[in-house]
Amino acid sequence: MADHENKSVFLHAADLHLGAPLQSLGTRVSEEVRANALLRSQKAFENLIDLAITEEVAFVVLSGDIYDKADRDPAARRRVLKGLRRLHESGIPVFIAHGNHDPLTASAMGAELPDNVVVFPSNEVGVHEVLLPNGVTVTIAGISYSSSEETRRLVENFKLVNGQSIVGVLHTNVGGVSAHGNYAPSSVQELENSPVHYWALGHIHDRQVSATTKGWWAYPGNLQGRSTKTTECGPKGVLLVPIDSDGRFEEPQFRPCDVMRFERCSVDLSAVTDDATVYDRVSDALDKLVDAADSRPVFVRLEFTGATPIASVLNSRWDAFALEIIEESSEVLGPGAIVKIDRSYRPAIDLRDERERETLLGAVLRRLDSDAELTGNPELREEIERTLATALGGDR
Numbered sequence: 573m574a575d576h577e578n579k580s581v582f583l584h585a586a587d588l589h590l591g592a593p594l595q596s597l598g599t600r601v602s603e604e605v606r607a608n609a610l611l612r613s614q615k616a617f618e619n620l621i622d623l624a625i626t627e628e629v630a631f632v633v634l635s636g637d638i639y640d641k642a643d644r645d646p647a648a649r650r651r652v653l654k655g656l657r658r659l660h661e662s663g664i665p666v667f668i669a670h671g672n673h674d675p676l677t678a679s680a681m682g683a684e685l686p687d688n689v690v691v692f693p694s695n696e697v698g699v700h701e702v703l704l705p706n707g708v709t710v711t712i713a714g715i716s717y718s719s720s721e722e723t724r725r726l727v728e729n730f731k732l733v734n735g736q737s738i739v740g741v742l743h744t745n746v747g748g749v750s751a752h753g754n755y756a757p758s759s760v761q762e763l764e765n766s767p768v769h770y771w772a773l774g775h776i777h778d779r780q781v782s783a784t785t786k787g788w789w790a791y792p793g794n795l796q797g798r799s800t801k802t803t804e805c806g807p808k809g810v811l812l813v814p815i816d817s818d819g820r821f822e823e824p825q826f827r828p829c830d831v832m833r834f835e836r837c838s839v840d841l842s843a844v845t846d847d848a849t850v851y852d853r854v855s856d857a858l859d860k861l862v863d864a865a866d867s868r869p870v871f872v873r874l875e876f877t878g879a880t881p882i883a884s885v886l887n888s889r890w891d892a893f894a895l896e897i898i899e900e901s902s903e904v905l906g907p908g909a910i911v912k913i914d915r916s917y918r919p920a921i922d923l924r925d926e927r928e929r930e931t932l933l934g935a936v937l938r939r940l941d942s943d944a945e946l947t948g949n950p951e952l953r954e955e956i957e958r959t960l961a962t963a964l965g966g967d968r
């Protein structure tokens with residue numbers, strides 16, 4: 573118990589993209605579902621604030637791209653101010669670094685921010701201290717982008733920061749991950765060589781926590797997924813980072829704050845011989861996603877895979893079939909929806925036809941027909957034929 577009392581926790585979030593439109597719901601989703609999703613998406617920031625207050629965090633760090641647009645959508649701005657004021661009432665300091673989506677331009681300086689909020693400058697690293705209840709002093713250092721295409725290697729600027737427990741707040745692309753713009757480029761080695769103990773990073777939407785010799789560098793990922801791109805799928809939220817009574821940073825813990833989920837879902841049709849089974853498979857797979865989402869609406873990109881005997885049936889009535897799948901799924905998905913269906917299935921190989929062909933597969937199958945041992949063992953024979961068809965059949 574004493575241990576617990578001596579431990580403090582701070583909240584690390586990034587890439588909130590508040591005010592972002594939900595364009596990626598596609599054309600198949602109804603206006604009602606779309607409007608509902610947009611309304612819900614605005615709750616994720618409130619969840620962050622609620623979590624910070626109920627967990628009694630020592631401070632909050634927001635590592636860039638708080639807003640989706642440099643001009644800060646006014647409604648999003650009001651919601652941010654409301655949340656920051658609630659943290660102010662709870663005595664929780666907030667440290668903000670701006671990123672490529674919301675660079676710190678002169679017009680974007682928030683004169684109305686409550687005084688528990690520190691916005692890091694863009695010309696140099698700002699340094700602040702927070703005294704934790706356990707007596708540890710944490711140094712929080714950070715820098716904002718001055719433009720949407722920040723090219724400076726900003727990790728450099730942290731080299732003179734000193735303190736027992738340093739949090740570095742930065743929007744950066746560590747290692748030049750190609751799926752994201754290579755802004756404020758940095759390398760793992762640069763992070764290692766800096767005096768910072770916990771790098772509170774932003775920019776990469778995939779959550780990532782890595783140990784260093786001094787502590788950690790971590791991307792919490794975005795607060796709320798926005799599409800079925802793989803980096804936007806799955807649970808999204810924030811990291812809670814414990815600091816022990818010696819001022820050491822313990823492994824950050826993920827806590828979801830998202831109000832809906834985006835998921836990809838693959839359904840294998842290789843052993844499926846009729847439509848009804850396809851519906852069953854789909855609803856089983858969706859059920860699992862809905863359960864895992866803990867009553868959040870789920871938006872799904874469905875993919876049918878496998879070499880299937882019903883390929884030609886599906887192809888002949890694809891549009892009607894896709895509509896049926898979407899309608900039937902709405903029961904399982906409730907306020908969620910299927911946003912896209914990918915056709916990655918292919919026709920199963922017909923072994924009788926194949927025996928007639930002058931192909932390697934045809935030749936091997938004909939050879940098997942004359943094998944006395946296999947004639948007496950139909951199960952083994954079927955298994956061998958199936959394996960051969962997969963290995964030698966190619967992309968027919």
Ligand SMILES: [Mn+2]
Nearest residue numbers: 637671672775
């Ligand atoms: Mn960014």
